Amino acid sequence: MRELKDSYDIVVVGAGPGGSCSAYEAALNGAKTLLVEKSQEIGEPVRCAEAIPGLEDFNIKPSDEFVRSKVKGGYIFTPSGKRIKVSSDKATGYVVERKIFDKYLAIRAAKAGSKIMVKSTVVGLERDGDEWVVEIEYLGEIYKVRSKIVIAADGVESNIAEYAGLKAKKNPLEVCSCAEFEMVNVKLIDSEMLEFYFGNEIAKGGYAWIFPKGDCANVGLGVRDRKKKAINYLYDFLENELVKDRLKDATPIELKVGGAPVSGPIEKTYTDGLLVVGDAAGQISPLTGGGIYLAMDCGLMAGRVASEAIKNNDWSEDFLKKYEEMWKKKHFNMLMDHLKYRKILEKLNDEEIEELADVLGDSLEDIDLKKFAKKIIKRPSLLKYFKEIVF
Numbered sequence: 001m002r003e004l005k006d007s008y009d010i011v012v013v014g015a016g017p018g019g020s021c022s023a024y025e026a027a028l029n030g031a032k033t034l035l036v037e038k039s040q041e042i043g044e045p046v047r048c049a050e051a052i053p054g055l056e057d058f059n060i061k062p063s064d065e066f067v068r069s070k071v072k073g074g075y076i077f078t079p080s081g082k083r084i085k086v087s088s089d090k091a092t093g094y095v096v097e098r099k100i101f102d103k104y105l106a107i108r109a110a111k112a113g114s115k116i117m118v119k120s121t122v123v124g125l126e127r128d129g130d131e132w133v134v135e136i137e138y139l140g141e142i143y144k145v146r147s148k149i150v151i152a153a154d155g156v157e158s159n160i161a162e163y164a165g166l167k168a169k170k171n172p173l174e175v176c177s178c179a180e181f182e183m184v185n186v187k188l189i190d191s192e193m194l195e196f197y198f199g200n201e202i203a204k205g206g207y208a209w210i211f212p213k214g215d216c217a218n219v220g221l222g223v224r225d226r227k228k229k230a231i232n233y234l235y236d237f238l239e240n241e242l243v244k245d246r247l248k249d250a251t252p253i254e255l256k257v258g259g260a261p262v263s264g265p266i267e268k269t270y271t272d273g274l275l276v277v278g279d280a281a282g283q284i285s286p287l288t289g290g291g292i293y294l295a296m297d298c299g300l301m302a303g304r305v306a307s308e309a310i311k312n313n314d315w316s317e318d319f320l321k322k323y324e325e326m327w328k329k330k331h332f333n334m335l336m337d338h339l340k341y342r343k344i345l346e347k348l349n350d351e352e353i354e355e356l357a358d359v360l361g362d363s364l365e366d367i368d369l370k371k372f373a374k375k376i377i378k379r380p381s382l383l384k385y386f387k388e389i390v391f
């Protein structure tokens with residue numbers, strides 16, 4: 001295998017947004033970096049509704065190459081069809097073609113100097129002195145490489161962090177099961193607005209969405225329900241009164257299924273010679289299931305700290321904990337707030353969802369907790385759920 005040398009400073013496992021951004025930053029800072037991806041093609045299979053805020057935050061030009069739609073906000077729908085318009089700055093962004101976008105991020109990493117292996121699965125990790133021996137399976141053969149640092153960016157089914165002794169297994173009940181059709185001939189309300197549908201019949205423990213995507217739209221949902229499969233919820237959603245007229249001519253060109261880990265961050269995202277990034281670390285909003293931005297941002301931080309560790313000749317957990325301090329400072333409170341909101345939302349029955357929509361009104365910018373508290377206080381049936389966040 002041409003890409004394979006005997007040793008690297010940093011091996012990154014998984015070429016999703018988290019892994020490619022880690023490898024980019026590490027290579028840019030001079031570390032000898034290898035990015036290993038088990039799929040034969042980076043970006044495939046897609047398991048995503050492909051909406052991302054703030055590409056500009058990463059100095060990425062929203063190129064036509066991968067941007068399919070620009071987003072200026074969203075509509076939230078209750079089961080009866082009440083509509084709330086969301087139009088804060090945080091709700092703007094893009095719907096991208098992940099197959100191209102993920103490849104674009106990997107190309108950026110390669111141009112910065114990272115080597116990449118595809119169709120290569122990391123199947124084992126062993127400590128040898130203060131380095132790792134990383135076992136990689138490629139076309140039926142096992143190859144062993146040494147690495148000072150491993151970055152585990154191996155997504156929701158992550159096991160790399162566990163190999164290193166961290167508690168990172170996701171409880172299946174805390175993983176949102178998702179099913180989505182990419183469809184043609186969807187009649188959108190507005191080609192720059194995301195649509196979100198809530199209700200226990202529509203998507204128990206989650207929500208359904210219709211996201212514009214150029215000539216197509218991503219129509220999908222995520223649920224947490226052991227009794228009914230996500231795909232069956234999706235078939236029902238296509239026939240739901242709220243959307244069926246707009247979807248009656250729609251036909252799929254792709255089916256995507258996957259899981260979003262919505263239990264919040266894992267306990268610890270670093271140990272001697274290892275960092276955990278993205279879905280593998282639970283760096284994904286427990287409320288929205290949005291994780292691309294976080295995986296990219298935390299990936300850059302991991303790449304930076306790992307490459308600094310190499311320069312300092314110290315990749316002990318004492319040095320690497322800087323990574324956790326950095327990402328927690330920026331994202332931890334938001335993740336924990338979203339976890340709280342998700343836990344409240346999933347307790348509400350459909351009537352309570354309608355009542356909450358009344359409280360919120362028909363337009364929502366950033367939620368002002370003080371104003372919200374004043375209104376919710378007058379709704380005893382809802383107050384019991386929201387006590388913790390308004391007092």
Ligand SMILES: Cc1cc2nc3c(=O)[nH]c(=O)nc-3n(C[C@H](O)[C@H](O)[C@H](O)COP(=O)(O)OP(=O)(O)OC[C@H]3O[C@@H](n4cnc5c(N)ncnc54)[C@H](O)[C@@H]3O)c2cc1C
Binds near residue numbers: 047050052158260
């Ligand atoms: C249906 C669905 C819809 C979603 N919609 C959105 C959305 O609209 N917006 C948003 O922001 N987020 C969305 N998400 C979440 C988003 O897809 C993830 O948060 C994001 O992809 C996380 O990036 P990552 O790099 O951590 O992991 P991933 O993108 O999952 O990448 C992990 C990579 O690691 C590879 N890998 C795994 N194990 C190994 C191994 N042992 N060896 C080598 N390679 C390995 C995998 O093949 C994969 O390529 C959605 C998720 C689902 C399931």
